[in-house]
Amino acid sequence: MSKDNQVLAEITSKEYEHGWTVNLETDSAPKGLSEEIVRFISAKKNEPEWLLEWRLKAYRQWVKMEEPKWANVSYPANNYQDIIYYSAPVQKVKPNSLNEVDPELIKTFEKLGISLGEQKRLTGIAVDAVIDSISVATTFKDKLSELGVIFCSFSEAVREHPELIKKYLGSVVPMNDNYFAALNSAVFSDGSFCYIPKGVRCPMELSTYFRISAANTGQFDRTLIVAEEGSYVSYLEGCTAPMRDENQLHAAVVELYTMKDAEIKYSTVQNWYPGDKNGKGGIYNFVTKRGLCAGDHSKISWTQVETGSAITWKYPSCILKGDYSKGEFYSVAVTNNYQKADTGTKMIHIGKNTSSRIVSKGISAGKSQNSYRGQVQIMKRASNARNFSQCDSLLMGDQCGAHTFPYIDVENNTARIEHEATTSKIGEDQIFYCLQRGIGEEAAVALIVNGYAKEVLSQLPMEFAVEAQKLLALTLEGSVG
């Protein structure tokens, strides 16, 4: 192993930062999945009958479905009967304000650098904190409600805004969309709901912070964002998990719905526990994210920085139904050690003059495998649709892999589609050039990688861009090649 490779190995072998555990008292369902468990979850959450029926319907469909095998990832079969589908930190009383939230929980989030105290307004970000299956706190709710913005946990939305949930739940990702979406629909526990009324530009970033805490537990969260005509919201999602030897399943569903002239900007910094250096443990991240540009001139923009998880299977997509609607997908996916990522997007052009832009930057290090999988579909009615795709792969070291699977499907000959792809290696020449200018090896890798990912990182809200830059450097620490 050359010296550069050694440093590369050191950088990539940096320990996971958020791997600590806390002893939270939890209220859990017994292991395994059955109609009884679905009923148990629904009962625990005091859900109305219609939602229980919806879950059961999803469960019955899921039982008949098969786990997809087409992704470029391999893993031992999940034993769905060996997972706990509901786990909630016990809170003695239902908190009415942050002061009543279990201090252990607040500490947990403070450790993650997330302040649930509203007095710390510096960040100007409203947070919904979800631990295991339950939303524990949502900040700035009152301030947002003055504008008519609803930002609360999914469970609360079911209680307080049933008409909205009934209308939009499953409207973008049908319950039987795919295996993991069906599973989520049956057993989803909590998540965030966000509603921006007509003409409102949400004045702060909304964010949900997910953490898996309990062992042997799956996390099945669900996010639904509805942007009414002419509204705008920027939303951020973050996630971490303790280091555990066993693999844990995270199967989430995110649905975005934009009306005429509305825009949703959805950013993710995904940092689930990726497993150790030898590939033991880590989160299986099987996520369905989709946005519907229902109205004309609406826009959905996905930005993701994917650094965590043992396995990532996710394709944030846009259905461009409204005329002149616009979809964007910006992604940086970093894999290291034995991580496997199969991620990308789908842009489905239905409306006229719709446009989409895909910028995907994969970075592979260690013995990892990183795949981009994307589909651009231009339907018959979608005249003058345009797509631009750029898929770049960066390899660090010589034991990793990068793969690109673009699918293009055009049914209207007025479409204009461009696809560019490159594969490069962090060169020893590039590193040496930096070294010769006095820049240390780790700083050099960080510089090169951040330069490579710049186009995507610049899409993130400022605070998170800085965070993401650090995370990239951290993930690759020890992996110069």
Add this chain to the structure above:
Amino acid sequence: MLTIKNLQAKVAEKQILNGIDLQVNAGEVHAIMGPNGSGKSTLASVLSGREEYEVTGGEVNFLGKDLLEFSPEVRAREGIFMAFQYPVEIPGVSTINFMKTALNQIRAHRGQQALDAVSFLSLMKEKMKLVEIDQSLLNRSLNQGFSGGEKKRNEIFQMAMLEPKLAILDETDSGLDIDALRIVANGVNKLRNKNNATIVVTHYQRLLDYIVPDFVHVLYKGRIVKSGTKELALELEAKGYDWIKNEVAAV
């Protein structure tokens, strides 16, 4: 400043340097000339610490310290700068950002505080003027899409920014037309002073019309076979390298 004694080095199991002796003092410009494959670029690479080059013997003392003990980045921070024959492209990283990172790491090594944005900017403006480089070039991704001349000018700009004690110009004239050559040489000349030194590695005499050396050394088969003043370069130009080869063969 720099004392090289009996330096031997190999790359990929091939012995290239067979005992180099060289003394460079502050304020001096030395030219290293020689035919292709004589070991000129190897010498530059060994001094800057490229890892593929293995030192098999001899010593290099730089400002009282054993240079060969240092990693490449520490050599740079101690004041060694190499202008690359083929400057490397780094997409998404501007020259400005690159220089800011480099300068601050060098400053940290010397126990100095990082430069604030205003001081950095004014330093940059000053050096831009010195080497006649346009800011638009410095905002672009490092060396990406630069012409040969722009790349070399950018190297000299970086040299101006980092103010090295010893600059090694590795075939800086390769791929330059006469105008670019003049601008680059001008920059180098402006940066010369009594406290720093320059080693110019070149195949052709042409560059030495612009950067006038105090000493010229001819490298052949991994050894310095002849040293002299700038006239030696002219003689080489007139007689060609065969002259040296024959002379060495005769010994």
